[in-house]
Amino acid sequence: MSRIGILPISIPQGVTVDVDKNNLVTVKGPLGELKQQVDKNLTLKQEDGNLVISRSEETREQKAMHGLSRSLVYNMVKGVSEGFTIQQELVGVGYRAETKGNRLVISVGLSHDVIFEMPPEVTVEAKTERRSNPVITLKSADKQLIGQVAAKIRSIRPPEPYKGKGIRFVGEQVRRKAGKSASV
Numbered sequence: 001m002s003r004i005g006i007l008p009i010s011i012p013q014g015v016t017v018d019v020d021k022n023n024l025v026t027v028k029g030p031l032g033e034l035k036q037q038v039d040k041n042l043t044l045k046q047e048d049g050n051l052v053i054s055r056s057e058e059t060r061e062q063k064a065m066h067g068l069s070r071s072l073v074y075n076m077v078k079g080v081s082e083g084f085t086i087q088q089e090l091v092g093v094g095y096r097a098e099t100k101g102n103r104l105v106i107s108v109g110l111s112h113d114v115i116f117e118m119p120p121e122v123t124v125e126a127k128t129e130r131r132s133n134p135v136i137t138l139k140s141a142d143k144q145l146i147g148q149v150a151a152k153i154r155s156i157r158p159p160e161p162y163k164g165k166g167i168r169f170v171g172e173q174v175r176r177k178a179g180k181s182a183s184v
Helices: 060-081 143-156
Strands: 016-019 024-029 032-037 042-047 050-055 084-091 096-100 103-107 114-117 123-127 135-140 166-169
Touching: 024 060, 032 060, 042 060, 050 060, 060 143, 084 143, 096 123, 103 143, 114 143, 135 143, 143 166
Parallel strands: none
Antiparallel strands: 016 024, 024 032, 042 050, 084 135, 084 166, 096 103, 103 114, 123 135
């Protein structure tokens, strides 16, 4: 049995889940609408405020798709009801970020400022306070999209292991290396 796939998904108040005959799941809520195609061998049933996903076969592929589909639908339900937030900080002297409409302008020691165009589903906020690192906050209902955007922003200047400078997630521990030791 799939440990994740058998768990029911509770549907909160204000969220509607529709499944058509081709297993296209549409989740609507206060923060938006998401769609996901689910494997045709899985069946989705709504029972007293819960969504239950079951499989017809016990093959290895079906077991894998069972857990994956349950996780994707759960993330959709959570996204349209609560939303997802990712925070990143810019560590380094002179590193800064600012928002201009739906664009993020990042200055991280390159010869030019990097202008990052945000998808319309993602909102961005850059906050800089004195004596602290600038923080970029991303918010969206789509977990996959917000994770991909955060990874692209991090790839502009990933944290380096000697001084720890770069763009990192808030709370991320960067593995540090010892520098050169002077010979006597």
